[in-house]
Amino acid sequence: MSAPAGGQPLLRVEGLRTWFPIRVGLMRKLVGHVRAVDDVSLEVEAGRTLALVGESGCGKTTVGRSILRLEEPQAGRVWFEGEDLLALDPVQLRPYRQKLQIVFQDPMASLNPRMRVRELVAEGMRSFGIGADEAERTERVASLLERVQLDPDWMWRYPHEFSGGQRQRLGIARALAVEPRLLVLDEAVSALDVSIQAQILNLLGDLQRELGLAYLFITHDLSVVRYLAHQVAVMYVGQIVERGDTEALFREPQHPYTRGLLQAVPSADPQRRSLEPHVLGDVPSPADPPPGCRFHTRCAEAFERCSREEPSLFRAGSGEARCFLLDPGQEGAPAGSPSGPSV
């Protein structure tokens, strides 16, 4: 597969904003916005995995949907192979719909129950003109099913005849059918039992190595992130609060929220049994985010400036974090705050 063009990332998102209007009453009066995605920037390199993590309602799913223009963002740019997808009209966008595919958490909800597997997988091929004729497409369906470790003879079955893990394999085969370069995987392994999850994670790893696929892996499950992602972006109430290389971020999380999130993951290692809640209270509503830093209402390290002013992303370690403790100009930032010599 083709190498990344001149070190450019395959996908670069800049300043993405997707707000949803809140309307009430008969006249549908506009009373506010749910700021689902509020100034999000991220990059995915060809053949690599970026994990977008956060708790429910943080906006991670809306980021994925906005990149594919399943939602219409109000601002920002989505650069893919040098083209801003948000500036394209539907006709210009069509070829990119082929190159970016999505796999959902519940494949059943995205698979038409009245279509046989062969049709489900071949549908996209036909609309993008892949395969010379139906016979060739049938052959391709067979080899795709084999590729995701399903019996090719099952192409004449209906999706309800498959188990959860098998349906997720189908969802992946369907996405691969149109030869994409990037897959958005939205909680794609979250509903699976751990033994089945392992099978799907191994399959995703194999496919990435063989086909050079890039993944935007959207999840709340941090142990999966550490296992498979090259880079991580952590979201909180519509914003990215920290991003960086996976290993560094897990070893030395810079943002208090990331630290709290990592400390809250129960470990199955019997030598470690020390879970204590460090982040208290509930996630604020994205319709009414707190002023200043959005995390300050739950942050044990918050100080006066945090409720007054909104932090930007500061360089921290090998990545970036949205926290005043990392602002080199912050007076009284604790000594030895990990802003590093690279700033």
Place this chain on the structure above:
Amino acid sequence: MSVALEVEDLVVSFPGVGERTPVVDGLGLRVEVGETLALVGESGCGKSISALACLRLVPRPGRIDRGRIAVGGREILDLSVPEMRGLRGSEISMIFQEPMTSLNPVVNVGGQVIEAIRLHERVSRSAARARTLDLFEQVGIPDAEERLDAYPHQLSGGLKQRVMIAMALATVPKVLIADEPTTALDVTIQAQILQLLRDLQRDSDTAILLITHDLGIVNELSDRVAVMYAGRKVEEGGRVDVLAHSRHPYTEGLLRSMPALARPGERLAEIPGVVPPPDEWPRGCRFSGRCPRALPHCPDQPPASTPLPDEHRVWCHAVAEDVAS
């Protein structure tokens, strides 16, 4: 130590093709006072049905065919329906995964807990209200007084789960059954709820039967662990024995397939195939079809229990041979 909950040779069946199919088949469990036993397994292993059986709440057309269940020494399968109703909530309570399905959407949450208290005790409404307020504060509901009048839909998932726990504890049950109590919650909220369950157990010596698929939560909360596969127990023992020195090939496979315990990028160990449906369970060991250590007689002969040190037990022919040799 005295036994708070004891289950022996429990069989729960559902109508299948032809005859009834047992989905829980000869299960035995023992939870001591003040202890947490985790019942672990993947979807369809029968862990939730076993939990419901302990409250005699197996949904129709399911049925308890055989066995005995004792709560605080009382045989519950012999009780009349009104007697059983009296026991639920006072002696044994349950927290479900999805609080919305067990909270009444048209009654405020305070009212529901007050009602639960007054169902079991003769106390005035105002006394019950005062106790509810206490409970809400104890389970960490902020602005508890205001929240008494809130309806379930006005509360977040974490707060609803706290209301459920407050209700389950309103009458200080001897046994608390927690079925995936944090599965629907975010990790930061989950950490708060786990802490809460630990504190409550320390203060009231409640026995907890924890149903979960998450081995991380097992490690955080349990004293002992029972692993279920296809309706039967396959391994049982102390937390450290099962998690660090598991012997059954299924438990080993589960632990090795966890991304949390793998090195990044390294291939995860897979358990090949899927759990077969109940009407296709083999006569012998039910894991035999997926087991890397299966012996020729495994599919035909149900394995007996092999005792290991410290009341660690495994139901596996291959382990039995290891121990014998």
